[in-house]
Amino acid sequence: MPISPQLPKSKETPNTDVIVSGFEQLGYIIDQALAVTIYLAMKLGKPVLLEGHTGLGKTEVAKVLARFLSARLIRLQCYEGLDVNSAVYEWNYQKQLLAIKIQEGTNKTVEEKEKHIFGRDFLLERPLLQSISAEDASPILLVDEVDRADEAFDAFLLELLSDFQISIPEMGTIKARHIPYVVLTSNRSRELSDALKRRCLYHWIDYPSFEKEMKIVRTKLPGIEEQLSAQLVHFVEAVRQLKLTKPPGVAETLDWAQALMALGQDRLDVDVVEATLGCLSKSVEDTSTIKTEGVEKILENFVIG
Amino acid sequence: MSKTIPTRLTQSILEFCRFARTNGLSTGVKETIDSLDAVQTIGIASRETLKFAFRAILCSSKEEWELFDDLFEAFWKKTEFGPHLTHKQSKPETSAPESKTAMMLRGQPDGARPGEDGGQAVWGASAHERLRKTDFSQIQQNDLPALEEISLRLLKQMSLRLSRRLKTMKSRTQVDLRRTIRRNISRGGDPIELHYKEKKLQQSHLVILLDISGSMNPYSLFLVRFAYALQKHFKRVDTFLFSTQLAEITGALKTQRLSNALQALSLQAAGWSGGTKIGESLRDLGLLRGKRLLTRNTLLIVLSDGWDTGEPEILATELAIIKRRVRKLIWLNPLLGMEDYQPITRGMSAALPHIDVFAPAHNLESLLQLEKHLKYI
Numbered sequence: 001m002p003i004s005p006q007l008p009k010s011k012e013t014p015n016t017d018v019i020v021s022g023f024e025q026l027g028y029i030i031d032q033a034l035a036v037t038i039y040l041a042m043k044l045g046k047p048v049l050l051e052g053h054t055g056l057g058k059t060e061v062a063k064v065l066a067r068f069l070s071a072r073l074i075r076l077q078c079y080e081g082l083d084v085n086s087a088v089y090e091w092n093y094q095k096q097l098l099a100i101k102i103q104e105g106t107n108k109t110v111e112e113k114e115k116h117i118f119g120r121d122f123l124l125e126r127p128l129l130q131s132i133s134a135e136d137a138s139p140i141l142l143v144d145e146v147d148r149a150d151e152a153f154d155a156f157l158l159e160l161l162s163d164f165q166i167s168i169p170e171m172g173t174i175k176a177r178h179i180p181y182v183v184l185t186s187n188r189s190r191e192l193s194d195a196l197k198r199r200c201l202y203h204w205i206d207y208p209s210f211e212k213e214m215k216i217v218r219t220k221l222p223g224i225e226e227q228l229s230a231q232l233v234h235f236v237e238a239v240r241q242l243k244l245t246k247p248p249g250v251a252e253t254l255d256w257a258q259a260l261m262a263l264g265q266d267r268l269d270v271d272v273v274e275a276t277l278g279c280l281s282k283s284v285e286d287t288s289t290i291k292t293e294g295v296e297k298i299l300e301n302f303v304i305g
Numbered sequence: 306m307s308k309t310i311p312t313r314l315t316q317s318i319l320e321f322c323r324f325a326r327t328n329g330l331s332t333g334v335k336e337t338i339d340s341l342d343a344v345q346t347i348g349i350a351s352r353e354t355l356k357f358a359f360r361a362i363l364c365s366s367k368e369e370w371e372l373f374d375d376l377f378e379a380f381w382k383k384t385e386f387g388p389h390l391t392h393k394q395s396k397p398e399t400s401a402p403e404s405k406t407a408m409m410l411r412g413q414p415d416g417a418r419p420g421e422d423g424g425q426a427v428w429g430a431s432a433h434e435r436l437r438k439t440d441f442s443q444i445q446q447n448d449l450p451a452l453e454e455i456s457l458r459l460l461k462q463m464s465l466r467l468s469r470r471l472k473t474m475k476s477r478t479q480v481d482l483r484r485t486i487r488r489n490i491s492r493g494g495d496p497i498e499l500h501y502k503e504k505k506l507q508q509s510h511l512v513i514l515l516d517i518s519g520s521m522n523p524y525s526l527f528l529v530r531f532a533y534a535l536q537k538h539f540k541r542v543d544t545f546l547f548s549t550q551l552a553e554i555t556g557a558l559k560t561q562r563l564s565n566a567l568q569a570l571s572l573q574a575a576g577w578s579g580g581t582k583i584g585e586s587l588r589d590l591g592l593l594r595g596k597r598l599l600t601r602n603t604l605l606i607v608l609s610d611g612w613d614t615g616e617p618e619i620l621a622t623e624l625a626i627i628k629r630r631v632r633k634l635i636w637l638n639p640l641l642g643m644e645d646y647q648p649i650t651r652g653m654s655a656a657l658p659h660i661d662v663f664a665p666a667h668n669l670e671s672l673l674q675l676e677k678h679l680k681y682i
Binding site: 033036043046100188190198 | 360361
């Protein structure tokens with residue numbers, strides 16, 4: 001599992017070749033371009049923005065990076081309406097109320113009581129605050145699907161990424177001891193604010209080539225029959241050319257491959273494909289688009305016999 | 306692993322960044338500095354690695370990403386240029402441009418300071434920007450799909466943004482725990498004084514009237530997309546076409562596929578004769594559907610250039626009546642996009658006193674500007 005012993009701790013940045021081989025050993029097929037982006041991000045201290053359609057392994061990159069660097073992964077899943085309380089911190093109200101009650105009988109002044117209940121013990125650290133509070137080493141901060149949050153959040157994030165400090169009115173400013181490595185992912189459902197995009201190194205993750213997708217399938221599912229893997233990747237590629245509302249990503253390819261293996265298939269045929277279309281197509285319209293195109297017709301192009 | 310870059314290479318990198326900016330990438334001072342840093346750390350051994358590095362630094366969207374390869378090859382190989390590139394590229398000069406870039410890096414007022422966000426999207430005339438600003442009547446056939454895609458996406462986002470400021474009215478409001486505790490510390494924590502989360506008001510009803518006579522046609526067709534995208538935000542969107550008569554197309558817009566709706570509309574509109582009777586159409590609107598449509602919560606948008614073949618008095622009267630009934634009256638006139646336009650036609654000048662918002666609607670940019678008028682109703 002761990003990579004070559006010569007990999008040092010977070011002080012020195014591994015070069016791109018080490019990154020590529022390291023990631024592959026951890027089961028993630030990464031191309032040279034992405035390795036360069038990651039390398040630069042670490043060297044220049046910039047966050048990385050990974051944009052691309054769903055199911056192409058954007059989130060995976062952060063997870064594998066964390067394992068590669070033996071660093072802690074802190075994940076913030078963004079959604080519409082994400083606010084400071086869920087992203088940065090929140091006070092533990094119940095505990096505070098209890099503490100106030102307990103302090104009732106004592107002779108402390110109001111100021112002293114206030115200081116007590118706004119201490120670190122009563123602070124619930126959410127991901128963004130956690131990412132700058134790390135004691136021993138730089139963690140990986142994954143801000144997943146940042147396009148689902150709103151522009152106000154973009155602005156807040158930008159500020160955080162510039163200063164790596166957070167101000168809590170009752171407590172003061174908390175500065176990062178170890179600057180986290182930051183990975184942002186986006187499905188492009190919204191245009192991120194310009195300033196945020198340009199703060200980051202950008203990388204567009206596209207659908208993989210045939211060879212790459214084959215490699216991914218063979219890596220994740222070592223027992224798979226060669227003929228089956230080739231056929232199913234061809235099929236998925238063909239399906240992506242159709243105008244679907246949700247084209248299948250690599251995650252769907254892998255799901256499908258697993259399903260076919262579980263059914264004991266060693267090759268594709270019309271029946272099994274039609275039966276398992278649900279792995280690739282995630283809506284009624286898409287399924288009917290594929291069927292209208294004709295499963296048989298697609299298979300003809302690369303299945304012999 | 307830091308190497309000093311030979312000066313010639315530094316110059317070339319500065320030129321390349323400038324070249325990228327001319328060709329549509331939003332490259333600023335910061336990106337240029339980052340590029341130099343990157344070259345220092347990576348070294349210049351591998352051309353491919355350099356290309357990947359520059360790409361990650363200089364691009365910030367999928368579109369720029371896809372352009373990049375050609376840009377890189379064009380500059381560093383000096384071969385012929387791909388179809389995306391403009392003809393006015395900056396050749397690697399060694400005199401004036403160089404010092405200008407050097408000036409920028411030193412922080413002369415060129416709009417940016419080093420280390421600060423220097424590049425502006427307005428420097429690069431990328432296709433995206435160009436399409437946003439192109440007048441609807443001037444769109445080239447082959448640009449149409451791209452504009453479609455961009456407008457649908459941006460309008461949907463606008464709609465989503467408007468929804469977030471959405472105001473819903475509920476009879477019970479929620480306690481704001483945070484504020485309550487804060488304010489009650491001196492009372493021993495007993496929540497004596499409760500603070501509530503603010504709840505907001507009702508959303509509204511949008512009625513759009515589109516003039517589809519002759520010259521207005523391309524504009525109206527785009528505004529249909531506008532109406533389509535806004536359906537998510539407004540409780541109701543009712544859309545009408547008018548020239549000599551009024552026709553409702555609300556139903557058509559409720560279909561799943563916008564393309565079908567548009568096709569149906571084009572066919573419908575083609576059969577109408579010339580001339581516009583705005584006043585009469587408004588009167589019909591009031592008569593037919595006024596009770597449901599023209600209420601206190603209604604926002605009425607009229608798209609027309611004001612060329613009225615009917616009586617201007619009728620137009621003035623009808624507008625006055627409508628104005629009293631609806632919340633806000635927005636008049637969109639594509640001619641406002643032209644520099645010297647003055648609303649002196651009989652129709653337009655009769656209408657002006659009754660209008661709350663008089664705005665242009667000649668390109669995507671102007672449509673997106675409408676957001677601020679739709680926000681607070």
